[in-house]
Amino acid sequence: MAIDASWRRIALVILGIGSLIAAGGVLMGLSSLRYVLLGERADGVVAEVVREGGLYAPVVRFRLPDGESLEVRELGSGAPDFSVGDAVTVLYLPESPHDFRVDTFERLWLVPVVVAGFGGFCLMFGAVAWALSHNADLALVGERAFTVVSLSALFIGVFVLWSAVDLYAGGGRARGTVAEIRESRSMVAEEVTGPGGGAVRRDAVSITFVPVVRFTTPEGREVEFHGRGGSETALAPGDVVNVVYDRNRPGRARIMSFTDLWLPAATFFVVAMFFGLAVRLSRWNRRRATSRSSRSIP
Structure with a gap:
């Protein structure tokens, strides 16, 4: 019982951490969705790529419906994902045109997907620990x-x-x-x-x-x-x-x-093949063990 209680505590900690990380990814995704649903679209061009230390930040120029031209700076990234002269689509909030996002998968969704995915893996390991705390079949849980x-x-x-x-x-x-x-x-x-x-x-x-x-x-x-x-x-x-x-x-x-x-x-x-083969091997061993047990019964 002590082992089960320890696994239960571990499971609760991992599930709590995983839930917080996954929730953070979902919130970041909802923030990006806000620009997609409520933002205005404008054609822009990358006017400059500013390098500060190890980060590259594109400076985007676009025009508002009233003719005003804005030049705004996007968040920096560790590697340049734009070059000067790139045509881009800008999503900006009408009440605050300086609050904008460049309409690419990497800029809108990559970070939320990575964070939510990492949280999902934490939840999976927490579920494994929870199953072990309830005396689940270790081989089946691992599979x-x-x-x-x-x-x-x-x-x-x-x-x-x-x-x-x-x-x-x-x-x-x-x-x-x-x-x-x-x-x-x-x-x-x-x-x-x-x-x-x-x-x-x-x-x-x-x-x-x-x-x-x-x-x-x-x-x-x-x-x-x-x-x-x-x-x-x-x-x-x-x-x-x-x-x-x-x-x-x-x-x-x-x-x-x-x-x-x-x-x-x-x-x-x-990686997919390695883990897939491990699952097949585990199932084969379980079937073999079951077959031996059935043959040993008089």
């Missing part, structure tokens, strides 16, 4: 949790692959130059074996290298974007690379390589 992970990874993988195929099939081609390799440092905790053979926990520096690539479109527009980051890179400043980009929004660009175009989708598919 259901792994099925959710597998299907979620499969869904995300299909979406990421569709986006990559769409860019590859319909995008323009250009030759780009690696302008710099940007280093991003963060502290991570790791466990190592100490002199006495025991585990020792320590902080280590994790370094990620991100290539910053610049290219010019046939129309003469200069575009800068970030390649996929990693713990190491084979590129160096000055290297020339092949680039594929969205003709309507050149800031949406990728280096023509497996790592940049196809690796994200492949990673999600591998």
Whole structure:
């Protein structure tokens, strides 16, 4: 009973945290929905991309129905998702035109979806802990949790692959130059074996290298974007690379390589396959155990 009570307390904590995170994602989604339902639409253009530290903030110029021209700055992001000259659709509130959003999936829905999805996974693990506190079959609970992970990874993988195929099939081609390799440092905790053979926990520096690539479109527009980051890179400043980009929004660009175009989708598919195979193996073992038990009964 003590174990069950411990699982119940753990479950309540995880469910509470997951509920708060999921609610935050829903609230952010409702905020974006407010612009879609109540906001006015206007055609705008990216007049400038301001870089402050590691953030890139597009400055958007659009015109109100009365003819007044506004130039407003969007929220910054860690990588440039727009370039100067991009045509965009602006959603603004009539009573406060400076309160606006750029009408793209990334700017409206990506963060709410990620936050709500993370909260959903917390709720799933909380549900697993709650089931364990009620003496549920561990194998059955694990199968259901792994099925959710597998299907979620499969869904995300299909979406990421569709986006990559769409860019590859319909995008323009250009030759780009690696302008710099940007280093991003963060502290991570790791466990190592100490002199006495025991585990020792320590902080280590994790370094990620991100290539910053610049290219010019046939129309003469200069575009800068970030390649996929990693713990190491084979590129160096000055290297020339092949680039594929969205003709309507050149800031949406990728280096023509497996790592940049196809690796994200492949990673999600591998995760989906791994968890799916784990579910199949667990079911096979349970059926085998049931069959042996039935044969042993006289």
